[in-house]
Amino acid sequence: MLLSSARVLAPALLALTISPVAPATPAGAGMEPSSGVIRANMDPSVDPGDDFYRYVNGRWLARTEIPADRSNYGTFSILHDRTREQLRALVEAIPAEGADTESAKLAALYRSYMDLGAIEARGIAPLQPLLDRIAGIDARDQLPALLADLQRIGVELPVGLSIYRDARAPERYALYLSQSGLGLPDRAYYLSDKARFAELRPAYRAHVRRLLALAGVADAGRRAEAVMTLERDLADAHWTRVASRDREATYNPVPLAELGERAPGFDWRAFFAALGQTEPERVIVRQPEAVAATARMLGEADLDRLRGWIAYHTVAALAPYLSSPLVDEHFAFHQATLSGVERQKPRWKRALSLVEDGMGEALGKRYVAAHFPARQRARVQRMVDYLTEAYRQRIAALEWMSPDTRAEALDKLSRFTTKIGYPDEWRDYGGLEVRADDLYGNVLRLRRHEFAHHYGKLGHPIDEDEWFMTPQTVNAYYSPGGNEIVFPAAILQPPFFHPDADDAINYGAIGGVIGHEIGHGFDDQGSRFDGTGRMRDWWTEADRERFEDRTGALVAQYDAFCPLPDHCVNGALSLGENIGDLGGLGIARVAHGLALADAAQEGDADALFSGEIGTGRARGTVSNAVIDGFSPEQRFFIGWGQIWARKYRESELINRLNNGPHSPDRYRANGVVRNIDAWYAAFDVQPDDALYLPPDARVSIWRGD
Structure with a gap:
């Protein structure tokens, strides 16, 4: 996924x-x-x-x-397209004005993406506070709180987090930590001698430079070199996809109090405390060597290099919801260069994807009522x-x-x-705030809402109906x-x-x-x-x-x-x-x-x-x-x-x-x-x-x- x-x-x-x-x-x-x-x-x-x-x-x-x-x-694409047309009709039929109901939120979220004029007018201004905060990091003890805040809005640094049943105790939820931090799809893209991967590495470096420059980050060229170097070192420690399939090998429970000893260099206790809600007693580390290498990098790498790495991943995670130059550059590399896509999907399809990401079951409820006997x-x-x-x-x-x-x-x-x-039983989106004139703010609120929903499962009974x-x-x-x-x-x-x-x-x-x-x-x-x-x-x-x-x-x-x-x-x-x-x-x-x-x-x-x-x-x-x-x-x-x-x-x-x-x-x-x-x-x-x-x-x- x-x-x-x-x-x-x-x-x-x-x-x-x-x-x-x-x-x-x-x-x-x-x-x-x-x-x-x-x-x-x-x-x-x-x-x-x-x-x-x-x-x-x-x-x-x-x-x-x-x-x-x-x-x-x-075949899958055809059914996907047919279903998207049905979903579009459902969303666009919702009146523009209304109370703070679930239907009104669906309509407002969709319309916020379609309001291209407002998005272009704001440019990169919505992102600037985050970039300023990253640029202002001048001590390592500030990293845990920053990375925790970014994690809540979909920036998977320093690790990927997932909440799922504990594989050895399926009657309770557990927090899994996975290797993360690469901008290319896999370690092989950094390490392999195959011609396709060798071609992609300089293309990725150039993309990082362009995206950072468009976001107004100073010294974008130097920072792009640093991103490539840091990620190349991380790739060395990352597990292969075949190794990461092994359910036994990737089950490594660690008490939170001991995680700093297993993966030194980063203040894990401060990171999890900053995430808020329930602090786990233990975590399950899926790729221990890769997580340890990430912690070591955070503890040893030059702070300016780390700022560039964090800035790039932050911009990349949010670029699709900003003005056209950032959207176009993100597409040019992640879709055109990596996958050969020739042009972006129509804006309504991208708007619908956001609605599905943020309020998928609310939309699904309406789809079932209309199209599933x-x-x-x-x-x-x-x-x-x-x-x-x-x-x-x-x-x-x-x-x-x-x-x-x-x-x-x-x-x-x-x-x-x-x-x-x-x-x-359907999800309740009552606590979610959506504004028809604020796409970027909606994305942040959606992601924080979803993070709180999943992270909040820790310590609670398993939801068998999920x-x-x-x-x-x-x-x-x-x-x-x-x-x-x-x-x-x-x-x-x-x-x-x-x-x-x-x-x-x-x-x-x-x-x-x-x-x-x-x-x-x-x-x-x-x-x-x-x-x-x-x-x-x-x-x-x-x-x-x-x-x-x-x-x-x-x-x-x-x-x-x-x-x-x-x-x-x-x-x-x-x-x-x-x-x-x-x-x-x-x-x-x-x-x-x-x-x-x-x-x-x-x-x-x-x-x-x-x-x-x-x-x-x-x-x-x-x-x-x-x-x-x-x-x-x-x-x-x-x-x-x-x-x-x-x-x-x-x-x-x-x-x-x-x-x-x-x-x-x-x-x-x-x-x-x-x-x-x-x-x-x-x-x-x-x-x-x-x-x-x-x-x-x-x-x-x-x-x-």
């Missing part, structure tokens, strides 16, 4: 990232309503055994251009029931898992919680501490979920997503948590070794995918998501079989189903028939392939390969199906086809795959 103080304090989730498959025609155009297959996107000239992804999406890929304001474009919840819950039963059957029959580990796995599965669509995504988010997630799977309303629409289509397509699409999220509970990191959300080793040593043999083979498969010269998928970094995809789709296929069997028991091959597994009827067909020329097995796999249509700009693809936990979408389709025996039969895949894997090379974890 990326910034805004709200998100800084959100947990690190094992999420399925979805990017909309955007057709060149209106959503669903060309779709055969009875099958859910989007024929207009398919390229029948491609052999599915050579490139299943292009077979399903080839004509869409050929006719689609990435919009100028995007770094990538696909209540019946969708029950329908998706029934699919979850089938998926859960499929996992139960497969885990119960696993030949490689011993009885002791199996009993623990089944207990964990039985304790899963499902959240669908939207929260039952959501970490809004209903209008096109995504889904699994939370290990809560042992819960969550599916926001916005993802429950075509092509992920077709309310009126045959369910083969739905089980391949949203069923694969549901299976993916359940699978995160049993991936290489989620499997370290038990059914109560507690991190403990419930596997026998032999079972863990057998599991890692299988996942190690998956790492090797994905390491071999190289979409660009010198840039390949990192199979270890993407392992959790690849396990989720493989297990999720395989188990979704088993679940679809259970639904078909239930329909057959009722004596109607095209029966409608609902209710508990094995009973009742509802909207949506479960059919064994060939529809629109495709068998149920074929429709199932096509459903999976359709949701991954996406195109990337080259620089963005490099960013994702190096920084993201997900494989590029082409491999999320092709890399999974080639491991599933049923796919070979469904599309008559032969040994001379490019995607063919010999049976003994196919990775199988839960027997559904």
Whole structure:
């Protein structure tokens, strides 16, 4: 997850990232309503055994251009755009005048961003008090209070803070400290010899100089050199993204009284005291060496260099909400240079993003009321029931898992919680002040309000009803501490979920997503948590070794995918998501079989189903028939392939390969199906086809795959 103080304090989730498959025609155009297959996107000239992804999406890929304001474009993007249009209509329909109600605050926040004249007139004046305070730091003992104040407005220095369940004691909240302080996306951008990263370093230095100069900071060139030097030293101590995935290695509890001994050079007690509210008795340090290096830098580096480093990160965090020169420079580097985006999003989209960041559930409440039928919840819950039963059957029959580990796995599965669509209790924004004529002030107030909300959880009971995504988010997630799977309303629409289509397509699409999220509970990191959300080793040593043999083979498969010269998928970094995809789709296929069997028991091959597994009827067909020329097995796999249509700009693809936990979408389709025996039969895949894997090379974890 990326910034805004709200998100800084959100947990690190094992999420399925979805990017909309955007057709060149209106959503669903060309779709055969009875099958859910989007024929207009398919390229029948491609052999599915050579490139299943292009077979399903080839004509869409050929006719689609990435919009100028995007770094990538696909299925997720299309749904995101559709949802944003709906949200815009809701916000702009709110009257301009009104009492201090939640609706009035939504409208005022949106309008404050759209009031470009007032923003330009103020220039950098709103930022000046902060810059003056930074420039006035003349002693190290002033740093803790300054950095605490900046932390509350989204400047993640000296560390990133997040409040989440304690991994060893999930009945209470804990404060996690993470490495921070780099302006480039990852340590590799400072240290790697790859040509792309070598090109970016001088571009970053030039950007820092320009942004500081635009903000009126003196000696911007010299300060930019200092920022680069300090961050290069920090990058040396930062953990890699693969190392930072390890839930055991990143669990390092430290009493607050001892943090100064573990990470000397910075007054941690003063920093946490200045944060206000509840001072934690202990913190959990995720990357101890990196945090220690940051503290050492704060204690030893020249104060003038530190002032420049702090000033840059402060300006960068707030530049998008200031006058055009700062906005444009921030975009020019962080979007254009890093990701290849050609132009900024329309101002209304950026305004809406701010509303979502600051008052996401207030907006979500209105989105659900207007666009999410209540019946969708029950329908998706029934699919979850089938998926859960499929996992139960497969885990119960696993030949490689011993009885002791199996009993623990089944207990964990039985304790899963499902959240669908939207929260039952909505956030209260009553204490938030919003002014229609003060964008910069609104941003500071929003971030402080969100920080207080999250930081204030310390010492209080766990909020079991809390959501970490809004209903209008096109995504889904699994939370290990809560042992819960969550599916926001916005993802429950075509092509992920077709309310009126045959369910083969739905089980391949949203069923694969549901299976993916359940699978995160049993991936290489989620499997370290038990059914109560507690991190403990419930596997026998032999079972863990057998599991890692299988996942190690998956790492090797994905390491071999190289979409660009010198840039390949990192199979270890993407392992959790690849396990989720493989297990999720395989188990979704088993679940679809259970639904078909239930329909057959009722004596109607095209029966409608609902209710508990094995009973009742509802909207949506479960059919064994060939529809629109495709068998149920074929429709199932096509459903999976359709949701991954996406195109990337080259620089963005490099960013994702190096920084993201997900494989590029082409491999999320092709890399999974080639491991599933049923796919070979469904599309008559032969040994001379490019995607063919010999049976003994196919990775199988839960027997559904």
